[in-house]
Amino acid sequence: MATSPKLIDGTSIVSNRDLKIAVIGGDGTGPEVTDEGVKVLKAACQREKIGLQTKDFDLGGDRYLRTGEILPDGIVDELRGYHAILLGAIGHPDVAPGILERGLLLSLRFALDQYINLRPVKLYPGVETPLAGKGPNDIDFVVVRENTEDLYAGIGGFLKKGTPDEVATQTAIYTRKGCERCIRWAFEYTRKRNKRKRLTLVAKTNVLTFGHDLWWRTFQEVAKEYPDVQPDYNHVDACCMWMVKNPEYYDVIVTTNMFGDIITDLAGILQGGMGVAAGGNINPDPGGVSMYEPMGGSAPKYTGKNVINPMAAIGAVAMLLSETGNNKGDKTLVQAGDRVMKAILATTPKMKTQAAGRMGYGTREVGDLVVSAL
Numbered sequence: 001m002a003t004s005p006k007l008i009d010g011t012s013i014v015s016n017r018d019l020k021i022a023v024i025g026g027d028g029t030g031p032e033v034t035d036e037g038v039k040v041l042k043a044a045c046q047r048e049k050i051g052l053q054t055k056d057f058d059l060g061g062d063r064y065l066r067t068g069e070i071l072p073d074g075i076v077d078e079l080r081g082y083h084a085i086l087l088g089a090i091g092h093p094d095v096a097p098g099i100l101e102r103g104l105l106l107s108l109r110f111a112l113d114q115y116i117n118l119r120p121v122k123l124y125p126g127v128e129t130p131l132a133g134k135g136p137n138d139i140d141f142v143v144v145r146e147n148t149e150d151l152y153a154g155i156g157g158f159l160k161k162g163t164p165d166e167v168a169t170q171t172a173i174y175t176r177k178g179c180e181r182c183i184r185w186a187f188e189y190t191r192k193r194n195k196r197k198r199l200t201l202v203a204k205t206n207v208l209t210f211g212h213d214l215w216w217r218t219f220q221e222v223a224k225e226y227p228d229v230q231p232d233y234n235h236v237d238a239c240c241m242w243m244v245k246n247p248e249y250y251d252v253i254v255t256t257n258m259f260g261d262i263i264t265d266l267a268g269i270l271q272g273g274m275g276v277a278a279g280g281n282i283n284p285d286p287g288g289v290s291m292y293e294p295m296g297g298s299a300p301k302y303t304g305k306n307v308i309n310p311m312a313a314i315g316a317v318a319m320l321l322s323e324t325g326n327n328k329g330d331k332t333l334v335q336a337g338d339r340v341m342k343a344i345l346a347t348t349p350k351m352k353t354q355a356a357g358r359m360g361y362g363t364r365e366v367g368d369l370v371v372s373a374l
């Protein structure tokens with residue numbers, strides 16, 4: 001007799017396929033969009049008979065203001081027991097910029113060694129792009145951003161702080177291991193994606209003659225292992241021009257952490273903006289715990305109004321399923337991710353716009369539409 005989908009409770013994982021997912025709704029409208037993400041995740045799991053357990057974690061600006069804690073001891077260890085994390089948004093109007101970003105988001109990326117930041121840039125049908133004359137066939141590429149090094153390493157300091165002679169340093173760190181594992185993953189991804197099979201390294205070798213020389217040499221070496229993938233190179237400034245003029249040129253981009261941060265905001269607006277763009281912070285090693293998030297902020301002024309677009313959070317769920325499936329080597333999970341993506345593609349043409357308050361539907365209704373498309 002076929003077993004029906006069963007809710008697992010951590011002590012009784014019934015199959016390697018079952019999922020334990022940690023949900024960090026976070027601040028502002030974060031919990032509203034993760035609610036819709038979880039709604040779609042539940043429906044997708046039910047359809048494929050994947051057992052699912054979710055647990056909400058109370059982290060973010062409110063907790064910080066209430067208790068002074070950002071990422072309390074033990075939470076990271078607890079999160080290690082989950083297959084993946086779904087994050088809503090962090091950012092609170094009463095908390096100074098940088099505190100939650102570094103204390104929560106970057107700390108989790110580093111602690112869980114999520115060394116890949118995966119940013120699919122796909123213009124869904126019916127979604128408006130600011131680029132005249134470009135459609136879904138033109139805007140469909142992926143950025144693979146290194147996620148643990150570079151200027152984000154937090155190396156630096158002040159000398160004579162607060163005096164007229166003040167000196168500040170902020171050092172970019174690049175390691176052979178760090179760039180090689182990211183570049184190799186990007187080659188694998190390009191091969192598997194199987195579209196134009198072109199991997200473009202985006203860097204600044206003409207100026208960053210040490211750190212980006214390391215990236216360049218490593219890229220050339222790893223490329224030899226992937227004769228079926230065309231290795232390609234753009235300086236980051238030129239990439240910004242091409243991305244606007246000829247986005248259809250790109251298949252997969254691999255880049256450093258800081259440049260990746262910048263070009264993925266440019267790319268995000270080309271695909272319709274914060275309501276749709278999603279990202280994955282991935283540790284692809286066996287058993288690695290990855291974290292998926294909509295790119296939009298916490299948008300505090302819209303909190304509780306049921307107007308924010310949850311599609312980015314739903315896109316994050318599609319990625320969560322596919323990438324967790326890849327990590328576990330489980331085709332059913334990958335298929336569930338594909339189905340969620342198909343349901344998104346069937347839903348966006350029905351919406352008026354992707355902008356908060358102007359979608360023609362409320363936050364919860366968009367979630368329902370995707371579930372019915374599933």
Ligand code: IPM
Pocket residue numbers: 101102105106261
């Ligand atoms: C992103 C964000 C973060 C980053 C911030 C919030 C620290 O902009 O995920 O792109 O710079 O990586």
Ligand code: MN
Pocket residue numbers: 261262265
């Ligand atoms: Mn960013």
